[in-house]
Amino acid sequence: MDLARSLRAEARRSNERRVLVLAGDADRTRDRAAAALDAAEIPREETTVIGPDGFLDCERHEQSRASELLGRTRSAVVLDCRDELRPNALGTAVGAVDGGGLLVLLTPLLAEWPERCDSFDGTIAVPPFGVEDVTGHFRRRLVETLRAHRGIAIVSVDESGDAVEKRGLTDPPPRRPTQPPAPPEDAAFRPETYDACLTDDQVTAVRAFERLREAGNAVVVEADRGRGKSSAAGLAAANLALDGRDVLVTAPQYRSAAEVFARATALFETCDITFEGDREDAPHELRVAGDDSGSIGGRIRFAKPAAAVELPGDPDAVVVDEAAALPVRRLESLLDAPAVAFTTTVHGYEGAGRGFSVRFRDRLAESDRAVTDVTMTTPIRYADADPVEAWAFRALLLDARPPVDQLVADATPETVRYRRLTSADLLADEHLLREVFGLLVLAHYRTEPADLARLLDAPNLSVRALTASDRQSDGGHVVAVALLAREGSLDAETRATMYEGGRIRGNMVPDVLTTQLRDEDAGVPVGQRVLRIATHAAVRSRGFGSYLLDEVRAEFDDEVDWLGVGYGATPELVRFWRRNGFGTVHLSTSRNDTSGEYSAVMLDPRSKDGRALAERHAEWFLARVGAVLSDALADCDPDVVRAALRAVDGAPSLDLSDWEWRLVAGVPGGAAILDTDPAPFRALAVRHLVAPDDPDALADREERLLVRKVLQAQSWDGVTAELDFVSRRQCMRALGGTVERLTRLYGEEWVQEELDRYT
Numbered sequence: 001m002d003l004a005r006s007l008r009a010e011a012r013r014s015n016e017r018r019v020l021v022l023a024g025d026a027d028r029t030r031d032r033a034a035a036a037l038d039a040a041e042i043p044r045e046e047t048t049v050i051g052p053d054g055f056l057d058c059e060r061h062e063q064s065r066a067s068e069l070l071g072r073t074r075s076a077v078v079l080d081c082r083d084e085l086r087p088n089a090l091g092t093a094v095g096a097v098d099g100g101g102l103l104v105l106l107t108p109l110l111a112e113w114p115e116r117c118d119s120f121d122g123t124i125a126v127p128p129f130g131v132e133d134v135t136g137h138f139r140r141r142l143v144e145t146l147r148a149h150r151g152i153a154i155v156s157v158d159e160s161g162d163a164v165e166k167r168g169l170t171d172p173p174p175r176r177p178t179q180p181p182a183p184p185e186d187a188a189f190r191p192e193t194y195d196a197c198l199t200d201d202q203v204t205a206v207r208a209f210e211r212l213r214e215a216g217n218a219v220v221v222e223a224d225r226g227r228g229k230s231s232a233a234g235l236a237a238a239n240l241a242l243d244g245r246d247v248l249v250t251a252p253q254y255r256s257a258a259e260v261f262a263r264a265t266a267l268f269e270t271c272d273i274t275f276e277g278d279r280e281d282a283p284h285e286l287r288v289a290g291d292d293s294g295s296i297g298g299r300i301r302f303a304k305p306a307a308a309v310e311l312p313g314d315p316d317a318v319v320v321d322e323a324a325a326l327p328v329r330r331l332e333s334l335l336d337a338p339a340v341a342f343t344t345t346v347h348g349y350e351g352a353g354r355g356f357s358v359r360f361r362d363r364l365a366e367s368d369r370a371v372t373d374v375t376m377t378t379p380i381r382y383a384d385a386d387p388v389e390a391w392a393f394r395a396l397l398l399d400a401r402p403p404v405d406q407l408v409a410d411a412t413p414e415t416v417r418y419r420r421l422t423s424a425d426l427l428a429d430e431h432l433l434r435e436v437f438g439l440l441v442l443a444h445y446r447t448e449p450a451d452l453a454r455l456l457d458a459p460n461l462s463v464r465a466l467t468a469s470d471r472q473s474d475g476g477h478v479v480a481v482a483l484l485a486r487e488g489s490l491d492a493e494t495r496a497t498m499y500e501g502g503r504i505r506g507n508m509v510p511d512v513l514t515t516q517l518r519d520e521d522a523g524v525p526v527g528q529r530v531l532r533i534a535t536h537a538a539v540r541s542r543g544f545g546s547y548l549l550d551e552v553r554a555e556f557d558d559e560v561d562w563l564g565v566g567y568g569a570t571p572e573l574v575r576f577w578r579r580n581g582f583g584t585v586h587l588s589t590s591r592n593d594t595s596g597e598y599s600a601v602m603l604d605p606r607s608k609d610g611r612a613l614a615e616r617h618a619e620w621f622l623a624r625v626g627a628v629l630s631d632a633l634a635d636c637d638p639d640v641v642r643a644a645l646r647a648v649d650g651a652p653s654l655d656l657s658d659w660e661w662r663l664v665a666g667v668p669g670g671a672a673i674l675d676t677d678p679a680p681f682r683a684l685a686v687r688h689l690v691a692p693d694d695p696d697a698l699a700d701r702e703e704r705l706l707v708r709k710v711l712q713a714q715s716w717d718g719v720t721a722e723l724d725f726v727s728r729r730q731c732m733r734a735l736g737g738t739v740e741r742l743t744r745l746y747g748e749e750w751v752q753e754e755l756d757r758y759t
């Protein structure tokens, strides 16, 4: 195992990582892995095996638990792919290897690997498809990248002995002694802060954080994983605390923010500051004592996002670490802090989180905050030129981007081409694949390496795109893309399993309609669900999204019973889908974990069976929505409710009894009150918001009032404040006026006369 020794020596010399692929039968590759680690002199305590069993005396996790390694560093990670290759585990394994370390991959013989069905394939075989329908494109592409990229050694081990296919040595120049970054001259924080920075990027980030000293500022630090952004935030937080400020730190888990506290602690120690940490009654809190070193005595404390959004104890500044992993509405609440910093990982090995940029960027720009942006590029844990990072980014497409703006800027719906892109098309044209995947990443909060494998291999998925050609390229650049999932057409047994609450992979629309909405036949018709759709940011609102959907509809018109979609509902998106012919059949009753939004399910029926399905679910939705809004959906954004109701295909009946009409007609004049029986008011509100006889009868604020007070049963005081009424009385009067207008619109003549008795 001289090769392993040489790889490791080279890795250490250059502070880069190296990959050793051991391909062959399971037992032999494991033996060789043990020998390689010994030859490379990597101790077992610095090694982790990710795989089915512990053949080395070291830390081990199943591939499904590879996330245990997130945010940690190891000298060696051995990924055992004998039973399966989970792309997410591969990403996490690479990400955990330190500069100077080795990633060891144990694989079947590379020539056989792509065709060898494994248990990950089983997870992407969505009924009615079987595992035999899953292709091996992802693994084939992976093998090609292993062969093509620098820094990767490949050794085949079989009964005839070891054969080195590729040595993977790059003979890098020795690591240059790194110049410590120069401390800035007009720095606002203590000089030791800048001395503690490891890269110029980190100094720049800390300088941006200086703005947190003043209220009204928001700082955004974007970087790929391991660029030192949490550490920069920690150095800044320490200084703010030394100035007597109260800094609240939040992140999805404490683990991801631990680095903030580690750097702050280290700086306090360097500066000889007296501080208290992690008291029993205040874990995850550093409290600084005022002393003669000039420290006034503030604190840095951690709170989980759910608690942090309440801004407990009115902090002076908030640091949101890993902001991309938090729902937008939580990020928005945190903007209420006097000063706030967001750090976000753009390209993590475990996947890309675009939630931050997809939906939060616009809100931040609209806010009254002065926003300072910083990007950090230089990696901290390994050299800038690390070939293993370059390989992993390419193999897992972690850095895929849409085409640059200029390439699509002139596109119009008349000049683009609708294309059905097969996996073969995508594999044959790396640019196309990168553009498609890069655009799809933008349409979603979280894209993981496994999503690339699904895109390339899952039998139920297909890609459709609009491309604009430019003079240089024949292929054209991607302007808009849709990822479609075929759903439904399920046999009776599968449908029964679903109905009884069993889990069936994929098939989101049939699943919701069958399991939650108790319709065992919902899985009979076949549909195409738009899993993701995105238009290039440079050309949005020019009709491309709608044109792409038109083309998809035309293509599948004869093949499917419905087109469908389920997504985190915002008012704009609901309107987009409505304008494209989709009707609401469901609003989820709990918020999506990642987006923090309620999901809407909408259908565009294409056949008689599809129409029957859509009609009966629209009808059930209308029958139940009043009750759901006053309970599970009581905090849903009223504009989402308005848009979702307006997007229902159907006319709710308004079948009030005479008694109910008399109650309604008594409210505007003050003779009766709504609380006596909210039901008829709800029926009136639903009738108007779904299918208004006069769409202009109410102003936006009056419609919101109807939603908040009548449908969602919010308190008068809450509604008065939210909708900016000067007093509760004025709010009540506005509701009376709204009820009067609706009564005039929908009440029979005798009801109008009843109304006239009081007004």
Ligand SMILES: CC(=O)SCCNC(=O)CCNC(=O)[C@H](O)C(C)(C)COP(=O)(O)OP(=O)(O)OC[C@H]1O[C@@H](n2cnc3c(N)ncnc32)[C@H](O)[C@@H]1OP(=O)(O)O
Pocket (backbone or CB within 6 Å): 442, 443, 444, 480, 530, 531, 532, 533, 534, 535, 536, 539, 540, 541, 542, 543, 544, 545, 546, 547, 565, 566, 567, 568, 572, 573, 575, 576
């Ligand atoms: C299943 C899913 O994937 S849902 C998620 C959809 N994708 C995303 O949110 C990714 C980011 N957004 C986008 O890529 C685009 O905005 C799309 C795909 C939603 C729409 O594509 P476009 O090419 O702009 O569509 P098109 O021009 O036909 O229609 C634009 C309309 O969409 C609506 N719209 C949808 N989302 C937004 C938004 N975030 N901001 C503003 N308008 C929006 C507007 O009503 C707009 O109409 P307007 O131009 O008159 O204001």
Ligand SMILES: Nc1ncnc2c1ncn2[C@@H]1O[C@H](COP(=O)(O)OP(=O)(O)OP(=O)(O)O)[C@@H](O)[C@H]1O
Pocket (backbone or CB within 6 Å): 071, 196, 197, 198, 202, 223, 224, 225, 226, 227, 228, 229, 230, 231, 232, 256, 259, 345, 380, 381
């Ligand atoms: N100034 C510093 N001094 C000492 N160690 C540092 C410093 N900056 C970064 N590091 C180390 O480098 C690694 C990456 O830093 P950090 O966690 O801050 O980066 P990050 O960009 O937030 O990465 P991640 O996205 O992985 O959390 C950590 O192990 C951290 O301890």
